[in-house]
Amino acid sequence: MRHLLSAIVIALSSPAGADGADIRAIVVGHILPGYQILATEAADLAATAASECAPNSPDLIADFNTAFDAWVSVSHLRFGPSEQQDRAFALAFWPDTRGSIPKALATLLGDQDPAVSDPDAFAEVSIAARGFYALEFLLFDPQFAPGDNPEYHCALVQAITGDIALISAAIHDDWRGGYGDVMSDAGNDTYRTPTEAAQQLFTALSTGLEFTANARIGRPLGTFDRPRPNRAEARRSGRSLSHVILSLTATKDLSALMSADSAAVAEAFDTALQRAEALDDPIFAGAADPQGRLRIEVLQQEINDIRQLLAESVGPSLGIAAGFNSLDGD
């Protein structure tokens, strides 16, 4: 359905801009649908949690997975509405390098913090106790099982899912209610030219791939001498590899729109996607084993190769020179 929608939008939209990327087509065909799915799935998750909040509820777990999928599929679009008021971080506090999520959850549970009964108050609790990664602890980590206080545990699950739904709706509303036009109709304070809008999208695409290679895969890999499989993203719910596949799929869609359906770019994504799907290592446990590790490293390298290919083949056609300093980030 999503691909069909993209195709129709492209056919109806304005001709390609001077720089080769049709920004409105990307907003309407890639960004808005992605955030709409997130808003819908997050609302469903909150509604389910309102009636079924126990970690052993199959409906709750199914909705958790669907909504989390929807987030990962837009997690490369880190600019504009998602970055206002730290919304994206409130949805996704990962990587959690200092173990802040379990600490923040333990504090809320220990104090029986009444913030769980008031969405405004909950929006002010530690950002580490909010979002999908905190929810995953509550639903999958035995250390945070409902135990002898199922009522508060339930209230916390409901507070987090309600918060996720509010944030997801707010991001979608902002995209639909103005930011989509700001991006599509360059010539404003945020995007002075269509090239600047294309650059933002290209940066998001490249950073999204970098995050997948460096964090989603790099964190569990650690080093050869010290592999860190326990650092795999969302390993408690068995979603680590699935996040790599979801993110590659979403960035492939954006790349196609930005590269005028370049066959070479699509092929590079397909190679990495096929390798990921064949990996058969859902939580990168193989990071600790020389052979398994090698296979994960090859996948990581293929994702880095995609970035390189995009920088060389797509960047210049969008008016994005490979700036030695401008892309350095130091």
Place this chain on the structure above:
Amino acid sequence: MANRRSFIAGMFAAGALPRATWAQVGSPAFLSAGMAPDGTFVLCGLSRDGQITFQRSLPARGHAAAAHPVRAEAVAFARRPGTFAIVLDCATGTQTAQLDAPYGRHFYGHGAFSPDGDLLFTTENDFDAGRGVIGVWDVSDGYRRLGEVGSGGVGPHDIKLMPDGASLVIANGGIETHPETGRTKLNIPTMRPNLSYIDFDGQLLDQIELDPAHRKNSIRHLAVSAQGSVVFAMQWQGDLTEDLPLLGVHNSTAGTVDLVGDASVQTMNGYLGSVAVSRNGAQIATTSPRSGTLQIFEGPTLRSETRLRDICGVAATDTGFYATTGTGLAVAPSGQRVAHPVAWDNHLVPI
């Protein structure tokens, strides 16, 4: 010439005779790292008229350098998360020593000497602890590492000697990274940059944090006037729709912080790459390679704005500001440009 050079190098190794001073070598006026056309990385000396005085290869991409206060010697640092720094004889570009970051540390790319040049201080990442440290090196003993002290924050980037000759100012950018995850920023939602002042023993003398609205403004680069005003240049980690100043001046004597509104997220595309201040502190120059802009301020007032693609390096001279670009230009204060087949890296270091 080669004979004389090796003779001098031999004397250096023996430590028997005093080494060349800046006055004796005459040139270069600046140092800059760069990338050669074949994609390899180099460190170059640049003269005041924009000519390359020496070019030597680096094992990987460089970043900034620190000039010895007396001897014609400089230390060129690897780009983070690099672990090497190279000591050079600036008359010839010959390497005289190498610093290696100890196990569990990497360099951030900047360093500063004590006034007598006996000590070198380097910004480093204690990455498993997620803590910034300042490495202390004994210059007179062949750059032997003496130890390290806390930087006062996370992600220390630039470091400068204060004019009192006894303290250092450090830009703790606030961003946690780990070599296992490359340059991926790990803590943006909780980052807390600061400006820290320490003495040579690592004692924290003063620390400045901007108010919470600026929490995602990573303080990266510094320039210090002779009077001790510290100019700091920032890189915004939030969304580009917010418009905050990226440049500030801290006067530790008066205890004031003045933010410069014209160097903002929107005018400079959220990112300042370098900063320089005239000796008397009256003029400030800052660059943004992302917006391709050089801004020059007289006090807080914007005096000029020059557009040049990928401009980043900037240094103060007696007659104005010298700048370099990633497209190979060396631009004199007069506006005169010399083009080189070297992509100049972030910083132009005056010597």
